[in-house]
Amino acid sequence: MPLEVLVVEDSSGDIRLTREAFRDVNPFIHLEVAHDGVEAMAFLRRQGAYAGAARPDLILLDLNLPKMDGRQVLAMIKEDEALKTIPTVILTSSEAEADVLRSYQLQANCYLSKPMHFEAFHGLVKSINDFWLTKVKLPQQDDGDEPEPGAHAGHEQGPKKSRGTKGEQ
Amino acid sequence: MALDVLLIEDSPGDVRLTKEAFHVANDSVRLHVVTDGVDAMAFLNHEGAYADAPRPDLTLLDLNMPRMDGRQVLARIKNDDNLKTIPTVILTTSTADEDIVASYRLHANCYFSKPVQLEDFESLVKTINDFWLTVAKLPHETFDAAVVPRAGKSLSD
Numbered sequence: 419m420p421l422e423v424l425v426v427e428d429s430s431g432d433i434r435l436t437r438e439a440f441r442d443v444n445p446f447i448h449l450e451v452a453h454d455g456v457e458a459m460a461f462l463r464r465q466g467a468y469a470g471a472a473r474p475d476l477i478l479l480d481l482n483l484p485k486m487d488g489r490q491v492l493a494m495i496k497e498d499e500a501l502k503t504i505p506t507v508i509l510t511s512s513e514a515e516a517d518v519l520r521s522y523q524l525q526a527n528c529y530l531s532k533p534m535h536f537e538a539f540h541g542l543v544k545s546i547n548d549f550w551l552t553k554v555k556l557p558q559q560d561d562g563d564e565p566e567p568g569a570h571a572g573h574e575q576g577p578k579k580s581r582g583t584k585g586e587q
Numbered sequence: 588m589a590l591d592v593l594l595i596e597d598s599p600g601d602v603r604l605t606k607e608a609f610h611v612a613n614d615s616v617r618l619h620v621v622t623d624g625v626d627a628m629a630f631l632n633h634e635g636a637y638a639d640a641p642r643p644d645l646t647l648l649d650l651n652m653p654r655m656d657g658r659q660v661l662a663r664i665k666n667d668d669n670l671k672t673i674p675t676v677i678l679t680t681s682t683a684d685e686d687i688v689a690s691y692r693l694h695a696n697c698y699f700s701k702p703v704q705l706e707d708f709e710s711l712v713k714t715i716n717d718f719w720l721t722v723a724k725l726p727h728e729t730f731d732a733a734v735v736p737r738a739g740k741s742l743s744d
Binding site: 496499504519527528529530542545548549554 | 697
């Protein structure tokens with residue numbers, strides 16, 4: 419089964435590099451791209467044109483984005499009961515300590531800075547693939563439960579009740 | 588510069604394997620070991636015998652432990668404004684989907700299940716070392732050198 423990766427990135431050059439690198443290192447990855455934070459949240463919440471969007475196994479999130487920036491997207495993902503379990507890796511040109519610290523405060527799963535050179539970028543994508551998509555145990559959400567129309571997933575409390583067994587103790 | 592890794596693990600065999608694997612993978616890692624959740628929180632909060640404990644750059648956390656289990660430790664770390672930025676890797680024998688999902692829900696940075704074979708265990712420690720301590724950017728707390736606030740007292744964001 420292909421793994422779904424959502425890349426949230428506004429730079430067309432970086433999108434192309436990421437695509438090419440993933441194609442080289444793991445042909446079983448299905449890469450989707452959102453070009454700004456608003457599009458990313460619509461994709462993750464399957465709104466509008468994204469009603470049929472797959473739940474990503476991994477999100478690669480740039481920090482500096484138009485419309486809604488990566489910090490806001492990260493905060494929304496990690497406060498949303500339906501989305502918070504998706505590993506979210508910050509991939510940005512920023513090396514500022516404040517950005518690194520803030521991202522971990524907002525519960526980013528990890529922080530990577532984009533290298534300048536093509537070979538190094540390729541190597542980083544390989545590291546992401548080898549670590550996150552090969553070695554790490556990713557959460558398997560039962561994805562049958564579509565977000566309810568009009569419901570704000572971020573305000574849901576606790577696990578969904580559609581699980582097979584009742585967890586009464 | 589030496590990196591401090593806190594291993595929270597009650598199995599002496601796994602502690603020994605992890606130590607040996609880090610020794611091979613990266614000799615600049617200082618591995619600190621606590622064997623249950625209560626000691627882990629004391630270490631992280633610099634309490635009692637751990638008054639001089641360093642702030643770990645990375646924490647490896649087992650789930651099933653005596654006294655306070657790994658889920659509780661994880662929840663406490665990730666709800667504490669002072670500690671939540673420490674990358675916390677779950678390293679456990681459990682492969683149960685519910686443990687994996689629950690750990691990510693509590694904001695574990697990532698989840699690994701311990702391999703059974705010795706060589707695979709060594710290789711996993713090398714993978715963790717190479718990614719977290721070489722590739723990833725780790726947070727450097729600016730207030731680390733200052734007096735560390737007591738647990739529960741949150742720093743302003």
